[in-house]
Amino acid sequence: MTLSLSVVLAVSALMFGLGVYGALTQRNAIRVLMCIELVLNSVNINLVAFSRYVGPDQALGQVFTVFVMTVAAAEAAVGLAIILMVARRKAHIDIDQINLLKW
Amino acid sequence: MTVTDWVFLAVAAVTLFSAYRVVVSRKIMHAALWLGLTFFGVAGIFLLLGADFLAAAQVLVYVGAVTTIIIFGIMLSTPEELRGPSPEAGSDAASSAAPTRRSFLPLVTAIGFAAVMVALVNRGEWPSPPGSVSTDTPRLLGEALFTRFVIPFEVASVVLLVALVGAIALALKEESGQ
């Protein structure tokens, strides 16, 4: 591959922006969760790209990606468990109506 | 531009398009499937970046596990949404009856972020891609994980375990409560 690193980073930045936009606007909690996964994946792309371009013999960025994956898996499991509980309690998962933190 | 470059651009395009579809799909099930495709595309990007082990792990963890449990979550939590929004519920879920935060501000923020990042990335002086890449990434990764990063690795395992227990506990408590 001869592409510049900036191309990869740009792809990742765009995906990050998409994820952020989704996380900010979606009403369904599961959709928000999905968008957060997008954000995490874009970060992973960044890490792997830097690993490839900066230190290909060490794979340090890949190590961090492994950790991100771990945390993302844990986050998905716990997040969905919470969402399931909310769904059972309130019969919906519309985060516009999950606002107990209000003033 | 080599063939690989073109392949990369194609994969990136597919990934970004499916990520876009994740955000705008009206049926949540479609969003989840598009998300699966996005993950797969990211795996492709990993592969092209020489991280073959991570690509496989990405498919295994994200496509195989995360997407599946998200679909499970959809099926268990919002059965009425499975069929998508009812015809009278407005044309687009993303622009439904929205308070301020559904206005242009998130869009501006997201676009602003992406734009600024792209601009910054373009200004930077980046290293050119190395000619050869170690093909034995599993070994590299394993050595790094079990020597230099062994403590973070163990911490990550504990995090996983805690998440596992926590998820089960969250689900169980509700069961016994009913």
Add this chain to the structure above:
Amino acid sequence: MDMFTAMHNGLVQMGVPLWLANLVPPLVKSLILLLFILLNCMFLIWMERKVAGHMQRRMGPMRTGPHGIIQSLADVIKLISKEDIIPSGVDRWVFVLAPIVAFAPAFAVFMVIPFGPTLIAQDLNIALIFIAALTSFVVISFLMAGWSSNNKWSLLGAMRSTAQLISYEVPLVISVVAVALLAGSLSLQEIVEAQRQSFWYILVQPLGFLVFLTASLAELNRSPFDLSEAEQELVAGYNTEYSGMRWALLYLTEYANLITFAAIASTLFFGGWSGPVLPPVVWFLIKVYFFIFLVMWIRWTLPRIRVDQLMELGWKGLLPLSLVNLAFTGVYVLIR
């Protein structure tokens, strides 16, 4: 594989652009594999019916060809010529894509399976992870098929098989990891080599093999774990609404997965293509067919188990066993 190198060189000399020439050998390989899978699957369908018949003291298909040998071919022709029905109310795109998503990974897995010392499409050094990753696609395809059908039997069947697959994937992968630990490699070719250097791993991994076998039966949705297509309860499970060619594709996938399982089992635990006198490919096929026969045998011998038993066995039986096996293997490798 000299044949493909020669083909590549020949194309380049003929003036074909390099990138196109680069594409040709993989395509040819894929075609060969596809043909192999299709032929074997057709044979297996016939074989299953014959095995079932003989186990039940009847003949099985007899009319088309000697001993009904071309029965499958007739079936294929029938299925292809059938009307392509897409029921109303289904989610069209997902419905159409589901069989493809199911078949593609089942096919791709064959890329890394060593049929002989040099007879392998692509010797990946992460082959085992590759296989695990691809097989996890099956889950998605089931969910797609079940959900898009807009039919509660399909949906329930899909959810059942998904839960089952997720539960059994864990012990399956862990038992495979123990083998990788022994061989010190994730590459199937190297695992075979390691067994040629020492002995078949079934000798040191009997427990691992049992876990692998049981979990694989569940992964394949084969009896006694064929709950997702329990006719009495769920009509035909997630593929209830499918017909014609699409149904054939799903059916094909199941047999392709069966071959994959047999191939992996023989590679990981029974020395793969290695063996005396006969050529490697023959040895490999003998072993593969032995396992396929074993699975069929089990199918027509054991009754189906209940859902709760299924989950109990997976999480409380196989998972601890596989972990114990992994732990002992780790200790063995350390002190070896």
Add this chain to the structure above:
Amino acid sequence: MAELAWLVPVLPLASFLFISLAGQTVKGDGDRIGIAAVGASLLLSLAILFDVIGGARVAADMVWAFFGSIQLRMGYQVDPITATMLVVVTLISFLVHIYSLGYMHGDVRYKRYYAILSLFTASMLGLVLADNFLMLFIFWELIGLCSFLLIGHWYEKQDVGYAAMKAFLTTRVGDVGMFIGIMLIFFHARTFQFDGVAQAVAAGDFAGAALAVAAVLIFAGAVGKSAQFPLHVWLPDAMAGPTSVSALIHAATLVAAGVYLVARAYGIFAPSPTALMTVAWVGGITAIFAASIALVMEDIKKVLAYSTVSQLGFMMVALGVGGYTAGIFHLVTHAIFKALLFLASGSVIHGVDTQNMHEMGGLYKKMPVTFWTWAIGSGALAGIYPLAGFWSKDEILLAAHEGGYTALFWILVIAAVFTAFYITRATILTFFGQPRDKKRFDRAHESPATMTVPLIILAALAVVLGFANSPHTGWWFSHFVYFDHPHEAAASPFVLFWATASWVVGVGAAILIYGLGVISRRAVIDNLRPVWALLKNKYYFDELYHLVFVRGTVAISRIVGWFDRVVIDGIVNLVGYGAAKLSRATGEFDLDVIDGAVNGIAVLVRSGGAVLRRLQTGYVQSYVLALFVTVVVGLLVFAFGG
């Protein structure tokens, strides 16, 4: 062997942890564990002692913490005085452990008792081994805590609880002084290490008034812990604890800590005549003062308690007049025979179930072992040749005489007369004469072997130990434990005469009054009624303290309260009155202008809040949005701001 000294306190500490955490899992609540641990410590201490006699010295420390250029070190040192103390502490602790098997048998808090006994031993050993003031202070406080817990062992009884608190609070008074003293030393010598401080003193970096003040403040701690006048009040009350505890902490170890402290810090006392003088005089006053109270006490343990206070005064005098060896030697012998006396009295109390001597009498037939060991102990206390007390007390008198402290010498002689008198009186009242309480007498019996064996061991030691520092062994102890250089006492017939005379007079008088009845007890009391009343009420010290500290505090509060009501309130009222006038004048202005402004601001704030609280929507997404807007703005600044 000596380099294993750190193990000596660790063993009891381990047994403490074991007993308190898992004692209930073994038979006897872990008492055997405690005994085994202390027994091992004893053997180790003996080995260390022989090593040290053979010339071994150990000092080891490590850096504990850094504060800039100053480093705190922790470590241990083994020298003759340490080795001696180790053996004394472990020996008596070991015997008390064994003795308690019988004495505390069936107690409600048996496990706790043994646990704390172990902790106490460990702390005391740690204190002895400590090589710097800071560690010493830590262990010092630990033994304070342990003594509090042990004295208050039967805390259901209210006076026991009060006694424990009294002991704790009174010693704390001294500890505050001690802590200030330690800080003073640290401030001047820049180190906590004993040898470092001694070097600083020798080099002249630390001298003069500061040194004297530091020494006196350190001595304040010793006064509290060793129950010296005027902080002696807690020790007699502390007899409310189990007698075995009294033997361990109020006779042999805890109170000895004060003496040990002065001895250990002798390097800062020696160059300061003021400090030495203070030590000597406080000791002298304590000696005679406590001995005189002991003359009239009816409670057998109170007699011993005041006796202890008095004997500690003797040791302080010895240290104060420069008789370093004599003080330490008396500390050792006193520890042995006073532990013996306490344990014997415990045996008596165990038998007759009372502490009042007037309810005893004639017990020698019933409790022969207890009687004979007691007799040896009291002989040693009275200073009868050749028992241990004779040699050590003689040394102290000699030191006072040689040092030219004539007044102190005579005070000590009188105190010695008193000592011989009260202990003989106690002996006669307890063991001779007619049984005064028939019921108790009938019930009395000899104690079990777990209690008598320690008595016999201690009695044997009380007989032979004195010879360690006698002409028969060439003043061996003086050559073993000394400050600066060995000091060999030249035998003085004058001192010998008075030492002998004092016990002859004391014992004789007691026999005449109590034993033979030649002199009527009633007549003596009638003739000396004011003195008797004074002594009986312990010089009214508790009352005085009550008056001064408790009532005084109340009175001062009253005065302050009155001042507050009349003067302060008056001023306040006056100011208030003026202010009221003024405010009335400004009121008009206030209402219109200020209130307007204030209300305006309030309205502004409230409406602002009403608007701003919309920000706190409870929608997570809003917060994330705010976050990302900030991030984007930050990025913009970073990218294009410069």
